[in-house]
Amino acid sequence: MTVTRVPLNFFGIPLGLAGLAGSWLTAAHEGYAPVWVGRALIAVAAAVWCVTTAAYARYALSVRGAFRADVLDGVAGPFGSLAVITPMLLAAQGIAPFAPDAGRAVVDVFLVLTVLVGGWYTGQWIYGPLALDQLHPGYFLPTVGGGLVAALSAALVGQQRLAEAMFGLGIVSWLVMGSMILARLFFRPPLPSPLEPTLAIEIVPASMASIACFALNADRTDRLSAVLAGYCLLMIFSQLRLLPLFLRLRFSPAFWAFAFSWTSVATTGLHWIHNGRPAGADILARLVLAAATLLVGAIAVRTLMAAARRQLLPAPAALPRSADPPGDPRRR
Numbered sequence: 001m002t003v004t005r006v007p008l009n010f011f012g013i014p015l016g017l018a019g020l021a022g023s024w025l026t027a028a029h030e031g032y033a034p035v036w037v038g039r040a041l042i043a044v045a046a047a048v049w050c051v052t053t054a055a056y057a058r059y060a061l062s063v064r065g066a067f068r069a070d071v072l073d074g075v076a077g078p079f080g081s082l083a084v085i086t087p088m089l090l091a092a093q094g095i096a097p098f099a100p101d102a103g104r105a106v107v108d109v110f111l112v113l114t115v116l117v118g119g120w121y122t123g124q125w126i127y128g129p130l131a132l133d134q135l136h137p138g139y140f141l142p143t144v145g146g147g148l149v150a151a152l153s154a155a156l157v158g159q160q161r162l163a164e165a166m167f168g169l170g171i172v173s174w175l176v177m178g179s180m181i182l183a184r185l186f187f188r189p190p191l192p193s194p195l196e197p198t199l200a201i202e203i204v205p206a207s208m209a210s211i212a213c214f215a216l217n218a219d220r221t222d223r224l225s226a227v228l229a230g231y232c233l234l235m236i237f238s239q240l241r242l243l244p245l246f247l248r249l250r251f252s253p254a255f256w257a258f259a260f261s262w263t264s265v266a267t268t269g270l271h272w273i274h275n276g277r278p279a280g281a282d283i284l285a286r287l288v289l290a291a292a293t294l295l296v297g298a299i300a301v302r303t304l305m306a307a308a309r310r311q312l313l314p315a316p317a318a319l320p321r322s323a324d325p326p327g328d329p330r331r332r
Contacts, residue, residue, distance in 0.1 A: 003058065003059055003062040004055070004314075005059055005066075005313070005314045006059045006313070007076060008056075008070055008071075008073075008076050008077070008080045008082075008083075009076060009079040009138075009253055009254055009256070009257075010055075010253055011049075011079060011082035011083050012079065012082055012253070012254075012256040012257060012259070013048055013253070013259075013303070014045045014048040014049035014082075014090075015045075015082050015085070015086045015089075015256070015259075016256045016258075016260045016263065016296060016299070017041060017044055017045035017048060017259070017296070017300075018041075018042070018045040018086055018089050018093070018260075019259060019260040019263030019296075020041055020259065020263045020292060020293065020296045021038050021039075021041035021042045021094075022038075022264075022267050023038075023263045023266045023267045023270065023289060023293075024037045024038035024041060024289065024293075025038035025039075025093055027270055027285060027286075027289050030270060030271075030273075030274040030285070032282065032285040032286060032289065033286075038093075042093055042094035045086070045090055046087075046094060049086050049087060049090065053083060072124070074129075074130055074131065074134040075134055075136070075195070077124075078121060078138045078139050078140075079138055079141065081114070081117050081121065081141050081145070081146055082141060084113040084114050084117055084146075085110075085114055085141070085145060087106070087110050088106075088107055088111055088149060088150060088153045089149050089153055091103050091106035091107045091110065091153070092107050092152070092153035092157055093156065096157045100157065100158075103157055104159070107153045107154065107156075107157050107159075110153075111150045111154060111162075111166070114146040114147075114149070115150070115166075115169070117146065118142045118147065118169075118173075122142070122143060132184055132188060133184065133188050135184040136184075136191055137181055137200075137201035137202050137204075138195075138198045138257075139177055139181060140178075140181070140201055140204060143169065144170050144173045144174045144177055144204075144205050144208075145208065146170070147166050147167070147168075147170025147171070148167065148174075148205070148208040148209050148211075148212045149208065150163075150169070150170070151164070151169075151170060151212040152208070152211055152212040152215050155212065155215035160216070163212070163215070167209075167216065170205075170208075170209065170212070171209060174209070185199075193249070194252065194254060196245060196249060197246070197249060197252070197255055197257045198254065198257050199242055199246075200257045200261040200262070201257055201261055202235055202238065202239070203235040203261050203262075203264070203265055204261050206228055206229075206235055207232050207235075207264040207265045207267070209228050210225060210228045210232055210268040211267050211268055211271070213225045213228060214268075219271065220275070221272070229268070229272065232265070236265060246258075251302050253303065253312065255299050256299060256303075258295065258299065259296045259299055262292060262295055263292045263296060265292075266289065266291065266292035270285055270288060270289070273288070
């Protein structure tokens with residue numbers, strides 16, 4: 001008997017869709033787009049998260065030791081944190097506007113899980129063997145991404161002090177992890193080809209911190225948001241230098257790292273356009289939104305094509321004999 005293996009980075013798919021939904025909802029709030037598109041994307045992201053979670057749970061429960069091996073994996077392990085980070089954001093954007101109490105409760109549950117998961121990963125990295133060359137930008141996800149998404153989610157449901165605490169968790173983790181990850185990227189051998197799309201995640205801390213900062217400040221700009229914007233610009237320009245590398249990549253599910261990374265940049269840009277009101281602000285905002293939508297749409301179409309060709313999922317994993325049903329005639 002075999003069961004389909006679901007890699008942990010598949011949880012980046014609903015996160016990327018949630019990021020695009022956030023861009024559309026921000027544009028709708030600022031008068032640049034209809035709100036129903038963002039709400040529809042939230043529903044799609046929630047459905048994809050449910051399917052991914054169910055598929056991974058089936059795999060993890062069917063293959064003995066699979067879950068432990070996944071979360072302890074020095075390369076793929078950090079992506080497991082997205083399983084609890086994504087629904088927190090979906091609840092804040094999709095449930096809270098219609099049912100504030102229910103939305104706040106769901107956010108709080110997954111916020112606690114996010115902190116616990118981030119703490120576990122941090123402890124594991126301290127306790128377990130970890131080579132410097134295993135570090136990649138995906139290591140931002142459990143604590144930096146988790147903390148900043150928690151800050152945004154808590155702010156959206158009206159929990160200001162909790163949001164500030166989560167903002168601190170994300171920012172301090174960014175300072176610590178960011179220096180180590182950049183040192184690895186600067187001075188050690190290049191990332192293996194399957195991990196090269198994770199280089200896009202380098203722009204997430206600054207852009208996600210900017211979005212959380214706007215949520216904490218009622219969509220107003222201040223000195224901190226300007227500081228974050230400066231570093232965000234640096235990371236955007238660094239991505240331009242990486243374009244030759246990205247253009248040589250063959251498609252894989254890891255491309256969803258580009259989705260959330262650039263939709264968070266788009267959302268940050270929409271906030272700045274709305275507050276700065278430059279000449280042609282309406283056109284500029286719609287161009288930013290269109291670019292983010294085309295990027296995620298292209299990745300989604302390519303994902304569906306790969307799935308139709310049965311090229312998306314890894315080869316099925318064989319179940320151990322001890323996992324076969326008691327009545328299976330192959331058992332001895």
